[in-house]
Amino acid sequence: MKYPDNILQVGSLLPDYMGFIFWEKSARYFDGPLPNLPQNIKKTGVFVNASQEDIVSKLSQYDLQAVQLHGHESVAFCQELKNTLAKSIEIIKVFSVDPEFDFDELKPFETVCDYFLFDTKGKLPGGNGTTFDWKVLEKYPSQKPIFLSGGIGLDEIDLVNEILKTDLPIYAIDVNSKFEIEAGLKNKEELHRFKQKINF
Numbered sequence: 001m002k003y004p005d006n007i008l009q010v011g012s013l014l015p016d017y018m019g020f021i022f023w024e025k026s027a028r029y030f031d032g033p034l035p036n037l038p039q040n041i042k043k044t045g046v047f048v049n050a051s052q053e054d055i056v057s058k059l060s061q062y063d064l065q066a067v068q069l070h071g072h073e074s075v076a077f078c079q080e081l082k083n084t085l086a087k088s089i090e091i092i093k094v095f096s097v098d099p100e101f102d103f104d105e106l107k108p109f110e111t112v113c114d115y116f117l118f119d120t121k122g123k124l125p126g127g128n129g130t131t132f133d134w135k136v137l138e139k140y141p142s143q144k145p146i147f148l149s150g151g152i153g154l155d156e157i158d159l160v161n162e163i164l165k166t167d168l169p170i171y172a173i174d175v176n177s178k179f180e181i182e183a184g185l186k187n188k189e190e191l192h193r194f195k196q197k198i199n200f
Ligand SMILES: O=C(O)c1ccccc1NCC(=O)[C@H](O)[C@H](O)COP(=O)(O)O
Pocket: 019, 021, 023, 026, 027, 028, 046, 047, 048, 070, 119, 124, 125, 126, 127, 128, 129, 130, 149, 150, 151, 152, 174, 175, 176, 177, 178
């Protein structure tokens, strides 16, 4: 999200989380201002290889409740962040998936983050607008709750509802570019339709 009026419009749909991209190269780069949102929406800072100081500073500036790490942040980096942040701040570690994705990679991250987010591997660190083959998730070896992401739009509703019927611990669906009028400007009506049709 990027624009104050649009942030409020989408906030009125009461998503569980709302993301703000703090990666300067993104067309969705967020630099404020951030209007007051309903308390239950977890404001989430999305970072790509940012420093600990940068993350801590944005958390305090925008009163964020969650951090989404979208770069090559190491286990040690996540551990240090976890040690620094208040316990209530959620850490979501992103993994970019392709058919060769090695799920053993996840193991050392189990104790240093709260959620895994699976996005599609693409040219950009995020917001590529393409889906990956969710069949690879059949190899998911963990019980840690998952954010499912990557190219999810209205056309994917049936697929999302199918995967929600499986035993995978899918905790949230993360959507982005397929609901945009332009970069960072979301289509409230389409998001509303999506939310109504997802069988969580
Ligand atoms: O959206 C961006 O511009 C972006 C840039 C750098 C890192 C992450 C970014 N977006 C992260 C997200 O949370 C997206 O929701 C996720 O990558 C899925 O995006 P999309 O494929 O467009 O649905």
